[in-house]
Amino acid sequence: MDGGFGGGGATISDMYQRSTKLFIRIRDGLDRLDRLESSSSIMADAPPELSFSIKKDIAQVQSLCADMDRLWRSIASKGQRDLWKRKVEVVAEEADSLKKILDGYLLRHQKRTMEAKERAELLERMNGDSSHVLRIFDEEAQAMQSAQNSHMMVDEAYNTGVAILSKYAEQRDRLKRAQRKALDVLNNVGLSNSVLKLIERRHRVDKWIAYAGMLFTVVVVFLFWRWTH
Template identity: 55%
Template sequence: MSGGTLSDVYQQARVSLFKVRDGLERLERLECSTSSSSSSPRDGTLSGSEITQSVKRDLGQLQKYSEELDQLWRLQLQKSQRDLWKRKVEQVLEEADSLRLGLEKYLGRQHRRQIEAQERADLFRRMNGDSAQVLQIFDDEQQAMRSLQRSSNMLEEAMAAGVAVLSKYSVQRDRLKSAQRKALDILTTVGLSNAVLRVIEKRHRIDKWISYTGMIVTIVVVIAVWMWVR
């Protein structure tokens, strides 16, 4: 701790808040006015990196004052004074957090711009060194996209055909079951023998397995088409 009174530390914290806020505003103005990250500042003007270092130092000092304030306000004996200083200290802490977040966002934008500038420089260097190779890469990517689209269309058509076949098998199965029920009703009514009924039931089982086999074959064909178009 610095050894100062609560009021003294509070005033020092407010000064640090002003410095950090002013530094961030200067960084934002510089960010808007600078055409590229490699531009040099005018004579007598601090560069972005110099301002950033200054803001970081002031923010570190503000953090120390905030921690000291958070300890000192609790030592107030009068409850009314503790409540008043608690609100003031919380306001300082909130402003410090907001400024720290603002600096982190600025540094994040700077980092992204540096990466983008490096990527552009690498791209220009590759294009200047072998522009034909770059164009070939672009052509290959476009052809790959067109091939992928054609494969996707073929797969969708195969899936649609498979669904249609399965739907037809389902309809046919329902019709066979309905026909079986009607036939059983008629045969039961006329009193046919159990042997005839067993023959009909056996035929129905055979038809059911034929339907299941057809559905399985259809699914296998759809999967094979899908694997082929990949």
């Protein structure tokens, strides 16, 4: 019983030849899947019929393998029996390997499909929320412009205060020079000490007035800066 018969009168040799032809068709289909997956075109995708056909052929090989595994055990010759045992094992290993390749492609295809769907949903949400996004950008731009205007106002107030203080300092220096000249003149004409003391008191009063003016200016600039912030 070297040939071994299965259901319907098919021998183990017939089943092996059938599995070999199926392997050729399966590998050709997997090559097509690989070329389509490696294509630079985003739209290049295998039709579902191709992967379904490959999956069907692999299942048929596995069914043949189960039948051959049953038949080789009934072969009378030990040499032939060992030979067919090894052949059936190779067929089973090849079928498992090709099934893993197909499963890997199907898994990657499913992942690409989900990513494409998520991108489409994201774009749809972005298009729907475009007015909201633009409004947020506009509000942020207005806030930045307002902050810039506040900084400009503070800088202007600071520069104005510095200019006023500089004017006070110049006026104080001119007043001191004028008072010194006046004192020199009065000393030269022999004015009394009481008149000189009166002039000195007036000088001190004018000095405190100048200091008070500078302090007031600093306070005004500080309050304006706090108000703008």
